[in-house]
Amino acid sequence: MARMKFLCDAERCIECNGCVTACKNENEVPWGVNRRRVVTINDGIVGAEKSISVACMHCSDAPCMAVCPVDCFYRTDEGVVLHDKDLCIGCGYCFYACPFGAPQFPQAGAFGLRGKMDKCTFCAGGPEKDLSQEEFSKYGSNRLAQGKLPACAEMCSTKALLGGDGDVIADIYRQRVLKRGKGSEVWGWGTAYGKPDQKAAPAGAKS
Amino acid sequence: MTARNFVFAGAALLLALGLGACGEREQVIVYKQGKYQGKPDTKPWENDSAANPYPGSRWSKGDKTSWESAVRTRNLAQNEYTRAE
Numbered sequence: 001m002a003r004m005k006f007l008c009d010a011e012r013c014i015e016c017n018g019c020v021t022a023c024k025n026e027n028e029v030p031w032g033v034n035r036r037r038v039v040t041i042n043d044g045i046v047g048a049e050k051s052i053s054v055a056c057m058h059c060s061d062a063p064c065m066a067v068c069p070v071d072c073f074y075r076t077d078e079g080v081v082l083h084d085k086d087l088c089i090g091c092g093y094c095f096y097a098c099p100f101g102a103p104q105f106p107q108a109g110a111f112g113l114r115g116k117m118d119k120c121t122f123c124a125g126g127p128e129k130d131l132s133q134e135e136f137s138k139y140g141s142n143r144l145a146q147g148k149l150p151a152c153a154e155m156c157s158t159k160a161l162l163g164g165d166g167d168v169i170a171d172i173y174r175q176r177v178l179k180r181g182k183g184s185e186v187w188g189w190g191t192a193y194g195k196p197d198q199k200a201a202p203a204g205a206k207s
Numbered sequence: 208m209t210a211r212n213f214v215f216a217g218a219a220l221l222l223a224l225g226l227g228a229c230g231e232r233e234q235v236i237v238y239k240q241g242k243y244q245g246k247p248d249t250k251p252w253e254n255d256s257a258a259n260p261y262p263g264s265r266w267s268k269g270d271k272t273s274w275e276s277a278v279r280t281r282n283l284a285q286n287e288y289t290r291a292e
Contacts, residue, residue, distance in 0.1 A: 065244075074243035077250065084246050130249045131259075144251040147264030147277045153285065164282035172286040179288065 003060065003079030004122055004144075005166035006153065007173055008053045011182070012160035015040050015051040019152035019161050023055070026123065026151035027140025033104040035120040036152055053152070053161045056081065056102035056120035064094035064103060078144070079166075080122040085138050088116040122163070123150040 015038050023029065023036045036055035042048035058081045065073040065081065072087035073094075094117060095103040106115040125142030128135035135142060143150060153163030162169040252274030256262045264277030284290065 071244070074246040074248070076243055076248065082243075082246075082248070124251070127243075127246045127248045130251070130254050142251075143263065144278070145249070145254045146259055146262055147251075147256055147266060147274065147281065149263075149278065149281055149285075154281075159285055159287055162285050164285065165279060168279060168282045169285070172283075175286065175288060 003166045004058060004124075004164060005079070005169060006053075006055065006057060006122075006150075007162045007169045009160045009162070009173065009176065010050045010052050011180070012158045013038070013051040013053060014158055014160070016157065019053045019156055022151045022155045023120070026143075027121075028136075029118070029140065030106050033106050033118050035102075035104060035118065053156075054100055054102075055152070056098075056122070057100055058120075058122055063097040063099070067093050067097040069093060074127075076124065078122075078124070080124045080144070082121055082124060082126055082139075083117065083119070084127050085116045085118075086127075090114050090116045092117075120150075123148070 017038050020034065020036050020038060024034075027035065029035055036053060038051050038053050040049060040051040042050065058079060060079065062073065062075070062081045064083075065075070068083075069091060070087050070089055072085075073081060073083045075081050090105060092103075092105060092114065095101070095105070102119045103117045104119060105117060107113065121139050121142075123141050123143035125131075125135045125145065126139035128138065130142055130145040141151070148154065150163045153161045156162075162172055250271070252266060252271045253269055255268045256265050256277075257268075264274075264281055266273040266277045
């Protein structure tokens with residue numbers, strides 16, 4: 001079994017926020033918590049606007065796991081990074097460590113009390129009994145236990161967001177790039193940090 | 208014990224304390240056999256798909272390969288090029 005991964009195709013994402021809505025609906029995520037969100041750069045600039053859907057990337061060597069003082073994280077056989085809310089103390093250390101800002105903290109009460117961490121589970125629930133009410137109330141839906149893939153990816157209207165076995169979605173993406181002849185440049189070092197011979201960003205570009 | 212020995216002992220102690228922070232510990236959590244880093248959790252393929260009124264896929268309970276096959280089929284459905292053919 002390869003590892004479960006998400007891949008978002010910036011050439012296809014239309015910033016509809018359908019994935020965000022699907023996630024909130026499927027997992028009944030409380031107000032103030034967004035397990036998934038759509039990030040747009042160069043908003044409104046024709047030809048330069050790109051959107052990407054971001055959530056927990058289920059890192060192979062997850063920094064949140066490394067820094068957690070109470071060791072509440074674990075990784076499943078499918079490569080999904082999950083956590084135990086009974087162990088979590090809501091310290092927020094994982095939030096500092098995560099490069100994607102995936103960990104979320106529900107706020108309740110007059111003084112904004114920080115609750116236990118909540119994040120994307122790849123629709124794989126948590127340590128409680130699979131498909132139980134306890135699991136759903138703490139972690140949301142467990143679609144992997146039903147032979148399904150995450151709701152966000154499965155309902156994406158343009159199939160910009162792919163989720164599942166890393167090898168399979170990489171093949172789908174590769175075929176897509178070959179058919180349309182572009183798109184692979186949205187990934188990699190050169191795109192993230194620029195190339196030495198690359199021209200400056202378009203005038204008026206903003207993030 | 209002479210004063211010189213005291214100095215040597217003090218220096219050795221300071222050196223040990225000073226180098227104490229230089230050690231590098233393993234920061235990646237080690238997999239514990241049979242459990243996910245010590246947390247119990249059911250594997251997805253140990254669920255009975257026949258008991259689910261709205262199953263996404265069908266697989267034999269406890270059979271990892273058949274669950275993987277079912278999820279892979281579902282996964283490939285995300286490729287609209289093959290769906291359109």
